[in-house]
Amino acid sequence: MHAIGIDIGGTKIAGAVVDELGGIVRSSRVPTPVDTAALEDAVVEMIGELEAGERVDAVGVAAAGFIDAAQSTVYYAPNIDWRNEPFREKLEARVGGSVVIENDANAAGWAEFRFGAGRMVSDMVMLTIGTGVGGAIVAGDRLFRGGFGAGAELGHLRLVPNGVACGCGQHGCLEQYGSGRALMRMANEIADAGGIGQSLARAREEHGALDGTIVGGLIAAEDPGAVAALRHLGRWLGEASASLAAVLDPQRFVFGGGVAVAGELLLAPIRESFLEHLPARGYHPEPDFVIAELVNDAGVVGAADLARVWVEEHA
Structure with missing residues (x-):
């Protein structure tokens, strides 16, 4: 039984035909239209391109935002002009x-649970460390969505009262201390302070600004300033994980996203x-x-497998 997974990102739409073992049979990618x-x-x-010549039983579409519990309506999408969009019905x-x-974070987390780093456990938390912080929770072998479908927004766990302002409208969210954007802020602060930040300061002067590629390269080279920024970020993520463990008691925490390449x-x-x-x-x-x-296949693999699960449960 093959299923199609579509992952709508801010810059690209990725799609794939996925088999029952999470293997990608055929894939496609196009830029994300603004309209x-x-x-x-x-x-x-x-979808038409991918299903040509294949027996496809379901389609799963992953996107950032709040999705209702029926896996049908997009309440709100931060990067797309969707508000209470009946996207499932339209498709x-x-x-x-x-x-x-x-x-999208739920889809990636489910893929890791089924076919990746979360195999062999029943309860797992995944934190995706990218520009922001995405979250996914699996409890008792089932994906947790919450009563309204908008659960597991772990990046907006309040970590620091009256802390750094967050795009969600609150202050002190984990996203402001444990994300790629937060890592850049910490790296710049270390560069400003001199000392172990000298390499960061030189790189910033040479390139005009620090970015993920520059800081990631310095981390890979174990530059003291870049590693100090990463350790600071990691300590915030560890503190948040302890709070999550007190509530969810997972057997495993999985960390994905661009920052996770630091291993x-x-x-x-x-x-x-x-x-x-x-x-x-x-x-x-x-x-x-x-x-x-x-890594990059988690969204499409998870979306496809969740669609397959839905069809099996509603057959």
Whole structure:
């Protein structure tokens, strides 16, 4: 049973035919149109292209934003002009088959749970460390969505009262301390301070500004200033993970996104901070901390598999 997964990003739409084991049979990619009507057309065209010559039983579409519990309506999308958009209904009318809509972080987390770093556990939390912080929760082998479908927005866990302003309208969210954007802010602060920040300061002067590629390269080279920024970021993520463990008690934390390519350099401070902030340390079982495995394919693989699950459950 093959399913199609579509992952709508801010700059590109990725799609793939995915088999029952999470393997990609065929894939496609196009730029994301700005106009919503053109975006819908692009998704429909991609589905038609991918299903040609294949037996496809379901289509899953992943996008950033709040999706209702019925996996049908997009309440709100931050990068697309969708407000209470009945996207599933529109697509099903045009493609003639079952379509499921899912939050992109949920789709990526589900893919890791089923086919990647979350295999062999029943309860998992995934944090995707990109420009912001995405979240996914699997509890008792099932994806957690919440009563309204908008759960697991872990990037907006309040971490620092009256802290840094967040785009969600609040202050002190994890996203402002544990994201790629936060890493850039910390790297610039270390560059301003001199000392171990000299390499960061030189790179900033040479290029006009620090970006993820520059800081990532310095981290890979184990530059003291860049690694210090990463450790600071990791400590915030570890503190947040301890709070999440107190509520969710996962067996495993999975970290994905661009910053996660740092691997153990990121995981080490996360583990240290987690243990420092874990309630009842010494008596509370300790979860694993691992890096995501599926990388850029997680969104399409997860969207396809969630669509397959939906069809099986509603057959």
